[in-house]
Amino acid sequence: MEKLSYDIVIVGGGLLGCATAYQLAKRKAGDILLLDGNDIASQASSRAACLLTRARTKPGLMEIVQETYDCIEEIEAMTGEELGLQMCGSITTASSDASLKGLEELEAAATRFGIPNERIDHKRLKELLPWIEADAVGAASYMPTDAFIDSASLCQGYAHAASQLGVTLKPNCKVAGITAEGDRITGVRLQDGTEISSAVVVNAAGAWANLLMRPLHIGLPFTPVRSHFWITSTDAERFPVNHPFTVIPDARAFTRSDVGALIIGLRESQCQAFDPSTLTDKLEDFDFNQAAKWTVLDECAPLLKAYLKDIDTLPIAHYMSGPSCYVPDAKFVIGALPQYVGLYTVTGCCGGGVACGGGMGRLAAELITGEETFVDAALFDPMRFGEVDPFAPEFQKRCADARSNKKGG
Incomplete structure (x- = not known):
């Protein structure tokens, strides 16, 4: 029974x-x-x-x-299954007084908590991120123990x-x-x-x-508020596998590696909320306003262009959207x-x-x-x-x- x-x-x-x-x-x-x-x-x-x-x-x-x-380490030991943690590190940039202040606060917090971090110059930045326009970056902090996971x-x-x-x-x-x-x-x-x-x-x-x-x-x-990102076509030389993910506050953007492609996440100036009563049981049946795939890219591209110069012509292979619960x-x-x-x-x-x-x-x-x-x-x-x-x-x-x-x- x-x-x-x-x-x-x-x-x-x-x-x-x-x-x-x-x-x-x-x-x-x-x-x-x-x-x-x-x-x-x-x-x-x-x-x-x-x-x-x-x-x-x-x-x-x-x-x-x-x-x-800690949970990832415990679960892998318990189940004998690797979860696919990618220890790629991260880079946070600053190109304005406001973002520099935020970067300094982030570095101070990391240091207090014992998280490795180092301020890197343009040469090192370009070594880690071959695609970035280093001259657009005023300051950059590299945190080598950050990771991503599916x-x-x-x-x-x-x-x-x-x-x-x-x-x-x-x-x-x-x-x-x-x-x-x-x-x-x-x-x-x-x-x-x-x-x-x-x-x-x-x-x-x-x-x-x-x-x-x-x-x-x-x-x-x-x-529920719409979050979304774009995935470029594969170019492993320009976007090396498991290069550091980036947070670019002045462009309202983040990027990360995706098997030789680049994932680009953007936040529009007015994000879209959804009435929860309109959600379908399966998200694949819900319309997240697919037109946003291009309208948001058009809005945010000028900010990102300083760092990724060919964002206007970069081939986009995939678009992903979904609800993230914001307070x-x-x-x-x-x-x-x-x-x-x-x-x-x-x-x-x-x-x-x-x-x-x-x-x-x-x-x-x-x-x-x-x-x-x-x-x-x-x-x-x-x-x-x-x-x-x-x-x-x-x-x-x-x-x-x-x-x-x-x-x-």
């Missing part, structure tokens, strides 16, 4: 749900079920830029990123490790709602009407999370929802789910199990904005502005 009762149910089989499942299982938190309406790692978590940038200036984030690196592989790694530790994974099993009696969570109801009982439910449903909260009259303080203050949303005993969420990755997923999952697990937290949980309190309406256009614009104003990678 199918089991219909668990200690903890996690809704969402993306990076944050799988990382939380892994962290809870490590702590022997009980009988855990993870549900997703699609295949594990098949939706937003498969559309990420995959950068694992260690140095951060916001409180708690370097510890959170380090936890992700986001779907990392997500599958969390899932496989969680499964080895006893978590039950049920992909292609859509949750229709979270159930409650009075002020206590009682479990979830599946689309086919099956009810699964649990005293703890973790909403890690990503862009769809607010759809599950709406019947409970709770609004999580984030909205008005660009901080994560992790913790208990006080309206219901036993209801938790881990969401609002703000474009950092790959680098921060392991640490976000750890914090969620510590809060659920009542452990002392390894970072200040108040920074990510889901109720820090009070009551919000994530379906209101005004709130969605605040979230989109958080991405528009983002400075780092």
